[in-house]
């Protein structure tokens with residue numbers, strides 16, 4: 001039974017087809033979907049701003065948690081304190097230099113009016129002004145020096161946080177595109193981690209506040225004695241505030257919208273030119289079009305009024321000068337100071353907006369960063385410990401499928417349909433069938449990467465959904481087709497099968513021997529210490545191939561590459577078959593080499609796909625020796641080597657099991673298995 005897609009009002013859900021909640025705009029070749037703001041189920045114009053503030057308030061507990069977490073990181077609080085102290089002192093500097101500027105302009109004005117200069121005061125003020133500039137430079141240096149280790153520690157802390165969040169997800173949840181987007185959002189941007197960007201944003205916001213308060217205070221003190229000073233300063237400051245509010249509106253509107261994009265043009269290369277002419281300017285990149293749209297939105301009556309406001313201080317000054325020619329209510333020096341200060345305000349605010357975009361968005365990102373650890377898994381954990389008696393798994397476990405059917409999420413076709421079979425403890429079962437018939441799916445269901453839609457799977461007579469997931473996976477060892485090798489040494493790659501035995505060289509070698517990998521590993525110059533895809537980059541590889549001279553100088557970096565363990569350009573490449581043997585070795589490391597291994601069931605998904613016939617024969621011979629010790633289930637397209645020795649063969653076709661039995665039984669039956677067997681046998685005759 002498929003669940004229908006419901007339109008919900010739950011926050012965080014988004015259905016682009018819901019016209020009540022989603023508005024659609026065509027932007028060039030793009031479709032822009034935006035969620036309409038809703039309060040009490042009604043569309044009230046202007047409520048989106050309210051929602052922004054509500055979302056900020058919802059994010060605040062997460063921001064507080066983040067700050068607490070950051071201060072808990074080793075030695076981080078000291079760096080934090082230093083950083084904030086430097087930021088605070090830096091924030092006071094503009095006000096200090098403003099004060100000195102005021103004094104300097106005052107000296108100039110006195111010199112013009114009365115032809116006298118207080119030289120000592122001038123010297124004092126000049127030194128102060130220069131000291132401010134030097135201090136600012138030194139504080140910048142200190143701030144950057146502190147920010148490097150601080151940023152690195154935050155990055156490391158949150159890398160672990162995100163790793164744990166990902167690692168606890170089961171496969172169907174992880175594969176869910178919505179979860180993928182959530183994880184992507186929580187990972188931050190190339191400019192830095194969410195935690196670091198938010199911390200910077202908060203400290204810059206604090207610093208901006210300190211700057212505004214301190215500069216306004218100094219300005220007020222300087223202008224106190226001047227009759228029109230406060231009036232002109234207010235007019236100029238209002239200008240900055242308008243600019244800032246205008247900037248904030250634009251930024252919030254553009255950044256916080258949920259967007260679903262569909263690129264409409266799917267073009268064949270041959271038609272590209274004609275189609276490009278047809279779409280014309282509309283074919284621009286999405287952000288280009290958004291920017292263009294925002295640019296046009298900027299020419300408004302308010303923006304024109306703001307420009308007029310900018311001219312107001314000078315006009316007011318000129319009018320007042322005409323009104324009181326004998327004694328102008330504010331000095332020219334002060335007017336200059338007011339305008340300089342407000343310009344700086346404007347710049348500070350603008351930089352703040354530029355750097356951090358919308359505060360609501362950034363705080364929302366912190367929420368996402370913490371919410372990823374709460375994503376609920378689609379495969380619920382069981383409660384029953386397995387096995388009840390550890391000894392029981394040592395000779396294998398029984399596996400039974402009862403009328404199991406399964407469809408992958410988002411598909412209508414059954415991957416397996418009404419599958420039933422039973423494999424006894426210590427038995428060897430081979431599932432054979434064509435590509436896409438459902439073999440791997442059976443193996444994936446046994447380890448509960450997915451749960452069946454119908455039917456049940458039993459291990460030692462117990463429904464696997466009732467068993468503790470960790471226990472179930474402990475008892476099963478799987479070798480899937482798409483195994484991964486890590487950028488580590490061969491030894492480490494094998495030892496990953498059982499990290500607690502990583503230091504046991506004998507076990508690693510035994511696993512390699514059983515996997516058929518020992519011989520080729522020994523032949524490698526660095527043997528078990530050979531690195532697979534060593535994570536190094538060649539600093540000199542930017543030179544075109546065959547470059548021997550550069551600017552008249554001979555170029556040979558081979559010595560450097562040798563030192564960096566890069567004797568040639570590529571790292572040690574292993575063949576597909578050798579990679580597969582390593583994967584088998586890792587599986588044996590986990591399940592076979594230790595006597596008290598808790599693994600009772602081995603699952604192999606095409607373990608010999610890349611092996612040559614001799615290697616395949618040897619591997620299967622070794623596996624047959626294990627018969628009776630572990631239950632083994634294989635998936636394979638090949639008939640022969642293994643099927644002849646199987647206790648049970650399942651021949652699966654088009655998601656349904658069509659024949660079951662031993663090799664001899666199926667040959668006698670003379671069905672599809674017998675037909676394909678004779679086809680493959682003929683090919684080798």
Ligand SMILES: Nc1ncnc2c1ncn2[C@@H]1O[C@H](COP(=O)(O)OP(=O)(O)OP(=O)(O)O)[C@@H](O)[C@H]1O
Nearest residue numbers: 408409411415433434435436437438439440441442
């Ligand atoms: N993650 C997935 N999402 C959607 N459909 C899938 C997924 N994995 C497999 N399928 C589909 O399920 C069916 C069974 O796939 P399965 O991998 O079990 O086949 P198989 O017999 O193991 O094939 P092969 O021999 O090529 O490995 C196929 O039709 C396949 O396209």
